[in-house]
Amino acid sequence: MTAIAQRQRPAPASPVAASVAFAWRSLLKIKHVPEQLGDVIGIPLLFTLLFTYLFGGALAGSTHGYLQFLLPGTLVLAVVFITVYSGVTLNKDLATGVFDRFRSLPVWRPAPIVGALIGDLGRYLLAAGLVIGLGYAMGYRAHGGAAGVLAALALVLLFASALSWAWTALGLVLRTPNAVMSIGFVILFPVTFMSNVFVDPRTMPGWLHRLAGANPVSHLVTATRGLMAGTVTTAQVLWVLAAAALLIAIFAPLTVLLYRRK
Amino acid sequence: MMATTPRIIGDLAVETDGLVKTFGTTRAVDGVDLAVPRGSVYGVLGPNGAGKTTTIRILATLLRPDAGTARVLGHDVVREAAAVRRRVSLTGQFASVDEDLTAGENLMLLARLLGHSRRRARQRADELLMAFGLTGAARRQAAQLSGGMRRKLDLAASIIVTPDLLFLDEPTTGLDPRSRSHLWQIVRDIVAGGTTVLLTTQYLDEADHLADRIAVIDHGRVIAAGTRSELKTSVGSAGLRIRLLDRAQRDRARDLITSSHGITVHDEPDPAVLSARIPAQQHAEAAGELAAHTLGQLAASGIGVSDFALGQPSLDEVFLALTGSQPRPAPVDAGAIA
Numbered sequence: 036m037t038a039i040a041q042r043q044r045p046a047p048a049s050p051v052a053a054s055v056a057f058a059w060r061s062l063l064k065i066k067h068v069p070e071q072l073g074d075v076i077g078i079p080l081l082f083t084l085l086f087t088y089l090f091g092g093a094l095a096g097s098t099h100g101y102l103q104f105l106l107p108g109t110l111v112l113a114v115v116f117i118t119v120y121s122g123v124t125l126n127k128d129l130a131t132g133v134f135d136r137f138r139s140l141p142v143w144r145p146a147p148i149v150g151a152l153i154g155d156l157g158r159y160l161l162a163a164g165l166v167i168g169l170g171y172a173m174g175y176r177a178h179g180g181a182a183g184v185l186a187a188l189a190l191v192l193l194f195a196s197a198l199s200w201a202w203t204a205l206g207l208v209l210r211t212p213n214a215v216m217s218i219g220f221v222i223l224f225p226v227t228f229m230s231n232v233f234v235d236p237r238t239m240p241g242w243l244h245r246l247a248g249a250n251p252v253s254h255l256v257t258a259t260r261g262l263m264a265g266t267v268t269t270a271q272v273l274w275v276l277a278a279a280a281l282l283i284a285i286f287a288p289l290t291v292l293l294y295r296r297k
Numbered sequence: 298m299m300a301t302t303p304r305i306i307g308d309l310a311v312e313t314d315g316l317v318k319t320f321g322t323t324r325a326v327d328g329v330d331l332a333v334p335r336g337s338v339y340g341v342l343g344p345n346g347a348g349k350t351t352t353i354r355i356l357a358t359l360l361r362p363d364a365g366t367a368r369v370l371g372h373d374v375v376r377e378a379a380a381v382r383r384r385v386s387l388t389g390q391f392a393s394v395d396e397d398l399t400a401g402e403n404l405m406l407l408a409r410l411l412g413h414s415r416r417r418a419r420q421r422a423d424e425l426l427m428a429f430g431l432t433g434a435a436r437r438q439a440a441q442l443s444g445g446m447r448r449k450l451d452l453a454a455s456i457i458v459t460p461d462l463l464f465l466d467e468p469t470t471g472l473d474p475r476s477r478s479h480l481w482q483i484v485r486d487i488v489a490g491g492t493t494v495l496l497t498t499q500y501l502d503e504a505d506h507l508a509d510r511i512a513v514i515d516h517g518r519v520i521a522a523g524t525r526s527e528l529k530t531s532v533g534s535a536g537l538r539i540r541l542l543d544r545a546q547r548d549r550a551r552d553l554i555t556s557s558h559g560i561t562v563h564d565e566p567d568p569a570v571l572s573a574r575i576p577a578q579q580h581a582e583a584a585g586e587l588a589a590h591t592l593g594q595l596a597a598s599g600i601g602v603s604d605f606a607l608g609q610p611s612l613d614e615v616f617l618a619l620t621g622s623q624p625r626p627a628p629v630d631a632g633a634i635a
Contacts, residue, residue: 040456040459040487040490040491041421041456041457041458041459042459043458044383044458045411045412045413045417045458046412047383047410047411047412048409048410048411048412052409053410056406056409056410059406059409060395060398060406063397063398063402064395064397064398067397067398067399067438068397131391131395131396132389132390132391132393132394133393133394133395133396135354135357135359135387135389135393136387136388136389136393136394136407136454137410138358138359139357139358139359139382139385139386139387140382140407140410140411141379141382141383141411142410146410
């Protein structure tokens with residue numbers, strides 16, 4: 036048992052290194068508990084298949100034509116929906132003793148949360164990949180080419196990461212993971228559906244039209260459609276970047292504050 | 298408070314003064330004063346809800362006290378929290394390892410966070426798994442380990458970089474006796490390496506086995522502190538216990554001891570056993586003399602003794618006496634029961 040003492044005290048991990056270590060932890064958890072990916076796989080597939088074949092004929096005359104309009108929307112929808120799990124996971128984590136240990140370590144305090152959000156990018160990428168892959172199998176074609184698709188992917192992931200901070204803040208306030216999930220979905224349904232994901236908002240009553248127009252999700256869908264179709268404008272992208280910056284500016288400090296108070 | 302804690306300035310691992318933490322209307326910690334010397338095992342003993350865990354969480358910088366001060370290894374836990382975190386380690390009441398990760402991954406993750414290179418982290422994880430007899434569990438998820446193994450992993454995680462001060466919050470709660478004694482041995486080894494251990498427990502025998510000094514805490518306050526024997530002496534008395542060969546002689550033996558020494562002798566539930574408390578004012582030698590004399594007297598009167606014991610009260614008795622309950626149904630005179 037003499038091997039157990041180790042007096043050498045290396046300098047603790049830097050904020051970046053600590054965050055990366057915690058991101059590694061998230062990926063390991065996915066590796067060991069793959070069933071937690073059920074929603075990440077199910078939601079994109081269901082949304083893409085259901086909405087295309089249910090509404091395509093009625094809304095656009097053909098499922099093929101509708102898919103061309105809908106797919107960038109389901110890409111946004113699927114990824115934005117699963118952001119809520121950032122809050123659910125954090126809430127679950129906090130209930131276990133391991134967070135006490137993390138917080139008593141000499142590393143940058145928000146590192147466990149930042150690391151988890153970096154790890155979440157893996158889940159978002161998986162969901163987005165499934166939507167695009169399935170879309171291509173169903174006949175979708177992106178006229179913006181590979182560069183357009185990659186740029187769209189980057190924009191969606193950036194917005195999703197920014198939005199995740201809202202759920203981590205919620206996850207620190209609510210008592211149970213289930214509560215985070217319920218409230219998260221109650222917020223997400225109207226926010227995602229009252230947008231231009233499924234239909235052109237011009238068909239909506241005036242008040243809803245204005246609401247959908249102001250919805251950041253609509254801006255994200257517009258920019259994603261533009262990037263994938265090769266018709267994007269700088270303004271469309273800037274709107275999304277501004278929305279993401281605003282989300283981070285509000286919810287990242289709030290999360291860190293709530294976490295420190297925990 | 299019957300504190301006999303020596304104050305050696307600058308040589309305290311933990312020093313708290315009037316620590317208070319309130320949750321809503323509950324004063325979980327209500328003015329705790331502790332002085333933990335370096336290099337020892339210090340036991341904080343108390344029933345559930347006494348404020349042990351809250352105290353430890355304050356000392357480990359996880360909670361801010363509402364009032365009072367705490368210094369850990371010379372650093373203030375609020376103003377110099379980062380300096381404290383660099384030198385302490387915490388093993389929480391519920392296993393503080395990630396249940397989804399394997400034993401090896403848990404250690405690797407913490408080693409990386411503590412600044413080891415990837416290669417050194419793996420090496421250190423292997424070393425510790427080996428030292429704690431967990432090599433076979435290296436690739437198993439922590440959730441699948443037995444309670445004892447998880448606790449060992451927990452301790453291993455706490456000493457990846459050997460801390461100057463280790464907080465152990467109820468380290469053996471819920472473990473079987475063999476795992477407990479194994480864990481105790483590990484704690485002794487860690488202390489032998491120069492680490493100070495602050496241990497909370499609700500098990501008196503755990504404090505008795507491990508702790509050099511003990512603070513008894515109840516309702517958020519330290520109600521007694523000192524070494525084991527100081528605490529035992531403080532509640533009053535050495536205990537004498539005699540088992541007779543012939544139970545029919547018990548009345549005669551009792552009368553004999555009572556009349557010659559003037560101490561109260563109790564009948565135990567076992568009809569052949571007598572017990573007596575020797576008052577604290579008497580010196581230890583006096584208790585020995587009294588016992589020897591008693592034995593001689595009994596032999597001279599033809600009363601055979603099969604078993605005889607003289608000792609300090611158990612910590613159980615100390616604890617129960619301090620926290621206000623009686624260690625056993627006290628002999629009551631019939632008149633007291635209306």
